[in-house]
Amino acid sequence: MSVASLKSNVLPGLLSGLRGGAVPPVAGITTDVQALALTAQALRFDRPLRPDTFNVEDSVVERRKVVPDAARAPIIRLVTEKRDTASRDILLQALASSMATNRLRVHPFDLATLEPFIEAYASELGAEALAYAQRNVKAERKQSYFAPDSISDETWMLGNRGEKAKYIARRRTEDPALARQLVEDSWGDQDVDSRVRLAGALRVAMSSEDKAFFTLLLKDRSPRVRDVARGVLVRLPDYEGDEGHLKSIKDRIKVKEYGLPMMRRKEMRLELPMSVGYYGASEWVQENFGKIGIDEFAAAFDMSVDDVVTVAARDHNMAHGVLVMATCSGASKVVGKLIRDVLKDEGVSFFGIDPSLYEHLTEEERLALAEAVVTPESWSQIPVQALERLHGLLEGHMPELMMQRILSSRAWRSMAHFDSRMSPGVVDSLAIMCPPSLRSLLKAQLGLFDPHWVERANLFLEIIEHLESTND
Numbered sequence: 001m002s003v004a005s006l007k008s009n010v011l012p013g014l015l016s017g018l019r020g021g022a023v024p025p026v027a028g029i030t031t032d033v034q035a036l037a038l039t040a041q042a043l044r045f046d047r048p049l050r051p052d053t054f055n056v057e058d059s060v061v062e063r064r065k066v067v068p069d070a071a072r073a074p075i076i077r078l079v080t081e082k083r084d085t086a087s088r089d090i091l092l093q094a095l096a097s098s099m100a101t102n103r104l105r106v107h108p109f110d111l112a113t114l115e116p117f118i119e120a121y122a123s124e125l126g127a128e129a130l131a132y133a134q135r136n137v138k139a140e141r142k143q144s145y146f147a148p149d150s151i152s153d154e155t156w157m158l159g160n161r162g163e164k165a166k167y168i169a170r171r172r173t174e175d176p177a178l179a180r181q182l183v184e185d186s187w188g189d190q191d192v193d194s195r196v197r198l199a200g201a202l203r204v205a206m207s208s209e210d211k212a213f214f215t216l217l218l219k220d221r222s223p224r225v226r227d228v229a230r231g232v233l234v235r236l237p238d239y240e241g242d243e244g245h246l247k248s249i250k251d252r253i254k255v256k257e258y259g260l261p262m263m264r265r266k267e268m269r270l271e272l273p274m275s276v277g278y279y280g281a282s283e284w285v286q287e288n289f290g291k292i293g294i295d296e297f298a299a300a301f302d303m304s305v306d307d308v309v310t311v312a313a314r315d316h317n318m319a320h321g322v323l324v325m326a327t328c329s330g331a332s333k334v335v336g337k338l339i340r341d342v343l344k345d346e347g348v349s350f351f352g353i354d355p356s357l358y359e360h361l362t363e364e365e366r367l368a369l370a371e372a373v374v375t376p377e378s379w380s381q382i383p384v385q386a387l388e389r390l391h392g393l394l395e396g397h398m399p400e401l402m403m404q405r406i407l408s409s410r411a412w413r414s415m416a417h418f419d420s421r422m423s424p425g426v427v428d429s430l431a432i433m434c435p436p437s438l439r440s441l442l443k444a445q446l447g448l449f450d451p452h453w454v455e456r457a458n459l460f461l462e463i464i465e466h467l468e469s470t471n472d
Contacts, residue, residue, distance in 0.1 A: 006042050010035045065103065066107050074462050106129055164197065165201040166201075192225070250301075267315070316343075332368035333372065339375070351383070355393070374386075428457050
């Protein structure tokens with residue numbers, strides 16, 4: 001008698017309820033009841049066969065700390081609050097970025113409660129949050145988590161586009177040739193947005209040694225990448241590029257002289273295509289002038305950049321075109337002069353430029369543009385769109401002096417004293433960009449407003465203080 005014989009002879013009868021009659025005889029067993037009992041007992045200790053293959057799920061290795069207990073309830077309140085969701089989204093994005101910067105994760109008990117937030121910003125909230133967001137995703141389509149603090153020459157391409165660009169820009173200051181080689185080796189694996197940012201990062205420490213690579217980028221399938229490449233090449237002294245696009249724009253520009261014979265002055269006017277109406281002028285100017293470097297444009301007319309600003313001042317579309325070229329070239333001084341002396345529109349024209357046109361600029365160039373354009377002293381009211389675009393431009397906190405100028409401006413005081421001018425979007429944006437050293441000042445200023453309007457901003461500031469305190 002063996003387990004194998006019991007399973008092959010007696011087990012079928014046990015499973016069928018002896019519908020076939022008596023149990024088949026087994027050596028050493030005298031009754032049917034004994035045979036059934038021994039078979040059942042044998043099955044208790046019989047090990048099942050080992051499967052040929054195993055479905056093993058990857059274990060989640062989470063090295064981040066859990067957010068402090070004091071921050072859990074405010075985070076839930078901020079995430080689950082439904083009022084004015086469009087304005088709230090910028091706070092949630094900033095919250096996710098802060099958690100990534102401070103290496104913190106959501107408490108495991110709060111994952112289900114914060115599920116929409118987790119799904120929207122999973123890649124910034126840690127390995128556990130990413131695994132939770134992808135729990136129903138097929139294994140072959142799951143995204144692996146990349147920890148930014150482990151970035152190196154071997155892993156940098158696994159980060160998001162901002163992390164990759166910042167790393168390459170930093171490596172350019174240390175070893176320009178190696179940084180360019182890293183980009184070349186991984187170029188074919190990058191999407192369009194990443195290629196634009198990486199090409200912009202190579203603007204740091206650019207030299208004639210970069211000419212071959214950027215010349216190759218002139219054949220890239222993305223026009224945005226080609227525009228960045230041309231913007232870099234025209235700055236190199238030994239570049240002899242074609243002026244095809246510049247020539248087509250130049251043909252639409254008329255330079256005339258006016259005034260008395262002894263005081264002749266020039267003016268530059270732009271003739272738009274007949275198919276472009278009044279409301280489409282801005283888009284046409286951005287699309288066409290964003291591809292031209294400001295220095296390249298000035299050289300084509302045998303003028304200095306300052307002269308171009310002067311002669312373009314009398315034509316709004318032409319002045320707007322010069323602003324677009326200066327912005328895309330990172331020429332912050334020219335942009336500031338145009339906003340202050342020519343356009344005089346409190347920076348509205350600058351913040352109306354499509355951000356994708358200047359997303360290739362380095363961090364230093366973006367900061368210089370912000371300092372040139374943000375003039376709180378001239379604001380009649382604080383523009384919400386300007387602050388939202390400023391947040392995208394800086395990708396972080398604004399300089400202390402800039403924040404102090406805003407909080408002491410006439411527009412801020414006017415908003416504090418007249419509820420009709422109150423804008424929650426303004427307060428939320430300032431809370432996000434406020435440097436840590438001025439948060440106490442901002443909270444004191446928010447005490448002047450109706451608590452209903454500033455509740456969310458105060459909640460965000462409370463959360464950020466708890467998150468940053470974990471790294472003190």
